[in-house]
Amino acid sequence: MSIRRLFIGVLVTFTVxxxxxxxxxxxxxxxxxxxxxxxxGLTRMAGAAAETGLTSSxxxxxxxxxxxxxxxxxxxxxxxxxxxxxxxxxxxRQDNTAVVTSYPADSIPxxxxxxxxxxxxxxxxxxxxxxxxTTPVFRGADGAFYKYGFAKLEQSSLMLAVLMPxxxxxxxxxxxxxxxYGSVLATVFAALLAGLLAAGxxxxxxxxxxxxxxxxxxxxxxPVAEERGLELVRLSRAMERMRLGIIERDxxxxxxxxxxxxxxxxPLGGLELFASxxxxxxxxxxxxxxxxxxRNEVGALNGIIxxxxxxxxxxxxxxxxxxxxxxxxxxxxxxCAEVERRGGxxxxxxxxxxxxxxxxxxxxxxxxxxxxxxxxxxxxxxxxRGWLARGEVVLAVSDDGPGVPPEFRERIFDPFVTDKEQxxxxxxxxxxxxxxxxGGRAELVVPDEHSGGRGAEFRxxxxxxxxxPSGEPGFGE
Numbered sequence: 266m267s268i269r270r271l272f273i274g275v276l277v278t279f280t281v282x283x284x285x286x287x288x289x290x291x292x293x294x295x296x297x298x299x300x301x302x303x304x305x306g307l308t309r310m311a312g313a314a315a316e317t318g319l320t321s322s323x324x325x326x327x328x329x330x331x332x333x334x335x336x337x338x339x340x341x342x343x344x345x346x347x348x349x350x351x352x353x354x355x356x357x358r359q360d361n362t363a364v365v366t367s368y369p370a371d372s373i374p375x376x377x378x379x380x381x382x383x384x385x386x387x388x389x390x391x392x393x394x395x396x397x398x399t400t401p402v403f404r405g406a407d408g409a410f411y412k413y414g415f416a417k418l419e420q421s422s423l424m425l426a427v428l429m430p431x432x433x434x435x436x437x438x439x440x441x442x443x444x445x446y447g448s449v450l451a452t453v454f455a456a457l458l459a460g461l462l463a464a465g466x467x468x469x470x471x472x473x474x475x476x477x478x479x480x481x482x483x484x485x486x487x488p489v490a491e492e493r494g495l496e497l498v499r500l501s502r503a504m505e506r507m508r509l510g511i512i513e514r515d516x517x518x519x520x521x522x523x524x525x526x527x528x529x530x531x532p533l534g535g536l537e538l539f540a541s542x543x544x545x546x547x548x549x550x551x552x553x554x555x556x557x558x559x560r561n562e563v564g565a566l567n568g569i570i571x572x573x574x575x576x577x578x579x580x581x582x583x584x585x586x587x588x589x590x591x592x593x594x595x596x597x598x599x600x601c602a603e604v605e606r607r608g609g610x611x612x613x614x615x616x617x618x619x620x621x622x623x624x625x626x627x628x629x630x631x632x633x634x635x636x637x638x639x640x641x642x643x644x645x646x647x648x649x650r651g652w653l654a655r656g657e658v659v660l661a662v663s664d665d666g667p668g669v670p671p672e673f674r675e676r677i678f679d680p681f682v683t684d685k686e687q688x689x690x691x692x693x694x695x696x697x698x699x700x701x702x703x704g705g706r707a708e709l710v711v712p713d714e715h716s717g718g719r720g721a722e723f724r725x726x727x728x729x730x731x732x733x734p735s736g737e738p739g740f741g742e
Contacts, residue, residue, distance in 0.1 A: 325423065491505075582624065636696060665719055
């Protein structure tokens with residue numbers, strides 16, 4: 266399909282849908298307003314008729330055969346006068362039997378059942394309770410639309426029902442025809458306007474389409490020329506940002522590949538050196554020492570690859586109700602040996618109450634372990650704390666090391682940013698990725714001058730659970 270046809274089709278379709286929706290809403294609103302107005306008038310008429318001239322006390326004792334009594338004949342005459350405004354009127358008891366109606370006595374005598382009342386049990390219940398009610402619109406045998414209105418007679422056990430034509434459907438039908446005609450005219454106008462607009466934007470769109478194909482083929486060197494027109498300017502600028510984003514992504518990919526090659530080359534060089542030395546020595550003790558070095562280098566190589574894979578793959582945490590003290594303490598147990606091997610001390614301070622959050626405990630453990638290992642490499646005293654603050658679970662790792670240099674503080678969570686001679690600079694990037702995957706965040710807290718200005722504290726925030734269900738895994742553990 267050509268751009269012109271697509272543009273015209275979209276605009277015409279939108280116009281038809283929009284005018285139809287607006288027309289329907291207008292028709293619906295008018296219908297509801299007219300029906301509410303009819304309900305109000307019907308209730309008022311029934312109420313007025315019930316309160317003026319209809320004496321319920323004289324009607325309570327009427328029984329079959331009393332149709333010639335004055336109470337019945339005078340009430341019947343009053344109901345007959347109501348026929349100037351309504352189609353029928355009935356006075357009936359709570360058992361839905363007639364007392365007086367606007368029909369002749371031989372047609373509906375006293376005590377005759379009124380079958381139509383059985384169709385409106387809810388409306389009648391409301392009328393007996395509050396004094397008045399109206400029924401939904403219905404179509405009569407003559408094809409016209411009607412509504413019943415009910416009004417209780419004084420404080421008695423009698424009810425007045427009047428039948429009124431719902432003649433507001435005629436203006437509604439006229440309104441519907443006008444809406445249809447307006448929609449047709451709007452559609453024709455939209456088609457003409459779409460044709461004119463399409464003629465002015467086809468060429469710019471075709472140019473932008475060629476630019477998109479060029480970028481898709483990897484030719485991202487040339488900038489995207491800015492087109493005229495507000496929408497086309499936005500589109501061309503968006504495509505230029507896309508082109509720059511692709512260049513930036515490719516640069517990050519090249520940087521990542523170069524970093525991977527650099528980080529893997531060092532352990533591989535050590536592996537080759539230690540393996541050659543182990544093959545050349547006849548000393549069993551020296552061979553074991555060299556093989557241990559080979560194993561250490563293999564472990565370091567696996568750690569580097571694991572970091573790169575963790576950072577590169579999409580983060581999809583398997584969340585469950587978890588007490589975050591558990592993964593934090595497990596990470597502390599793993600890091601404790603490394604801290605002590607470096608001559609340091611690891612302190613764990615967790616809140617006494619459970620720190621509940623919807624989180625993946627393995628991901629949380631990995632993030633905390635990264636923070637603890639970073640701290641162990643920089644300081645002798647490492648501390649991990651956990652507490653609840655303002656609806657968030659906070660896990661903080663602090664140390665008394667030299668701290669983060671000022672030039673790295675703004676970018677410390679970015680990938681490949683590190684002030685260490687070894688490492689790919691992905692540990693803190695993974696920490697932030699874990700936090701954001703759980704709807705939280707990670708931050709660096711720089712110590713103030715009053716505390717000596719040394720050390721650093723990294724905090725990870727997770728949204729906490731409020732009133733966690735006791736049946737979920739990990740609750741209260």
